[in-house]
Amino acid sequence: MGVDKLTMISATPSPFARMNRIALHEKGIDFELQNEVPWDSTTVTPQYNPLEKLPILIFPDAEKQEPVYDSAHIQEFIVTKYADKAPRLITGDLDLNLKARQIQTLAEGLLEHSCSLTGSHGGRRRSSRSNGWLARIERSMAG
Ligand SMILES: N[C@@H](CCC(=O)N[C@@H](CS)C(=O)NCC(=O)O)C(=O)O
Known part of the structure; x- marks a missing residue:
């Protein structure tokens, strides 16, 4: 897991994570992609999301900042938290x-x-x- 950057737990084909990955790329936010198979016995997914689904966004200071999960909420998080970083990804209306x-x-x-x-x-x-x-x-x- 990245020491100084965000980590996105995802699965290669995940259509849910795609929107979040694109948003991070568009805003130029560096992140590490960690691919998981959420129903494999070895997955770390349950450690971060009680719903045991991905995508999950994990912060470098994970002890202080709780993971964010569910693609819609991750998207809201990216758009709101990084509002000062172009592009806005949302209208002004x-x-x-x-x-x-x-x-x-x-x-x-x-x-x-x-x-x-x-x-x-x-x-x-x-x-x-x-x-x-x-x-x-x-x-x-x-x-
Ligand atoms: N509402 C969730 C759905 C995510 C979802 O279903 N992800 C799949 C992978 S693409 C998953 O983790 N499935 C595990 C399971 O259903 O047990 C979101 O938008 O993040």
Whole structure:
């Protein structure tokens, strides 16, 4: 783990972490990427996030500053905490910002649904899915 820079616990294909990685790059914030498989027995993920999911942002002074988790909250953290670093990554208008957050929430929900469908975030395996569950996800994604 980086001694003097941020660490992002991620998985190579994680669509959730991508938004946060792009934000850090855009703002020129140096960070170390630590790839993990969150359902492997050796993962450190539970040490930092009680939900046992990634991405997780860890600080160099980890004893003083608690890790930040959930991609939406990490994004909020980057945008707010590093507001003085260009680019702003958010508009200056309250209503537009709220609209952008709504679109972000929808996009994240769609990601969650597609991960559940493929079982790619440790979600339900094909055998344990009911038709009702599948129909609900499909309806929601089509809507
Ligand atoms: N709401 C979370 C979802 C993150 C998520 O599902 N990440 C996957 C990896 S891409 C994960 O850690 N899955 C582990 C699990 O579901 O047990 C976020 O946006 O950060």
